[in-house]
Amino acid sequence: MSGIEEPDYEALPDNAGLAVNMLAGALAGISEHAVMFPVDSIKTRMQVFATSPVAVYTGVGNAFTRISATEGMRALWRGVGSVVVGAGPAHAIHFGTLEAVKELAGGNEAGNQYLATSLAGASATIASDAFMNPFDVIKQRMQLHKSEYRTVLTCAKTIYRNEGLSAFYISYPTTLAISIPFNAIQFTVYEHVKRFLNPRGEYSPGTHMTAGAVAGAVAAAVTTPLDVAKTILQTRGSATDPEIRNVRGMSDAMKIIWKKDGLKGFARGLTPRVLTIMPSTALCWLSYEFFKAAIRSD
Incomplete structure (x- = not known):
């Protein structure tokens, strides 16, 4: 055993307070988005209706190989700055709202609080997505x-x-619908x-990872059709097809x-979306x- 004591996770209160939840959420959000950004870039490209055959991909592996070979690996990271700037505050808002509504709705009480947990998740989304x-x-x-575009600021100004x-x-309405x-x-x-x-509620990294992966996969698969529509809306200004631009x-x-x-168009980008x-x-x-847990143990 090392001389550093692990936080007594079971002894921590269910609701750690708004500041703790917001800081934890911000750090988690930045970690989440930055790591998987290249796969997210592939998802975006697979969802748009490209006019050039060069930009049409048959799968994640095909897209990764072709983009890396023709544009370089850096192309897969283009736009990550926007995520880094936005994800921290957005996730802080998300998790802060999540835990506050969960507590107010009784989601921290014993038993399966289906309504409270669903309400908390929905409320957090409305605030963070805005x-x-x-x-x-x-x-x-x-x-x-x-x-x-090569910088976030240039892109924002041009749009x-x-x-x-x-x-x-x-x-935004489509984003909320997703x-x-x-x-x-x-x-x-x-x-x-x-x-x-x-069931004992112990601090268990393996449990958190497994539960998070299962939850994310289910949610991603169900909402992919709406995500394709969102990508079309968000990239319409860069489209050459007048129907899409309008x-x-x-x-x-x-x-x-x-x-x-x-x-089949509603499943465009399904695999990279789930993989992301x-x-x-x-x-x-x-x-x-x-x-x-770490913040509360300090």
């Missing part, structure tokens, strides 16, 4: 094939000058898988997906639980 949506738009514009403030929020069920599903599945694997909302995006690719979200949610929950 902050994060513009950063996500910038990120996806920078991830595109032959993107003209604002050419398309106005609305460009940063045209996808995120509310995504986070409600993720948080609920996470809580119940965690309790099933670790898309006005989620309904228009859905119609375009159906017209251009049929039912599974480890990222596992890392997010692992980091969150670790930082929360």
Whole structure:
């Protein structure tokens, strides 16, 4: 045994306080997004309707190999700055709201609090997505094939000058349509898988990772069709297709997906989305639980 004592996880209160949860969430969010960013870049490219054959990919491996060979590895990281800047505060808002609503709704009481945990997840999403949506738009514009943007600030200024403030929020209703069920599903599945694997509530990194991965995979698969629509909305200003450039909302995006690719179009990017979200949610929950326990033990 080392001389450093581990935090007594079981002795910590269920609700550690707003500041602790927000700081833990911010650190977890940055860790989550930065690690899996290259796969997320591939997902974005697979979801857009590219006009150039060079930008059409048959799978994650094919995309990774071709992008690395033709554009270099750095292209897979383009836009990560937007995520780093936005993810910390957005996740702080998310987890702070999550734990506050969970406590108020009775989610920390004994038993399976399905309604409380779902409500907490949905409430956290509304708040955090309002902050994060513009950063996500910038990120996806920078991830595109032959993107003209090299810095977050340049991208933001250009979008604002050419398309106005609305460009940063045209996808917000769709983002909420994804995120509310995504986070409600993720948080609920996470809580119940965690309790099933670790009924004593001990600090267990393996449990947090496993529960997070399962929760993320389920939520990602269910919400992929909406994510394809969101990508079309967020990248419309960079599209050459006039029909896509003039898309006005989620309904228009859905119609375009159906017209251009049929039912299979709603599964575009499914594999990289799940591959991104599974480890990222596992890392997010692992980091969150670790930082929360570590901060409270100081």
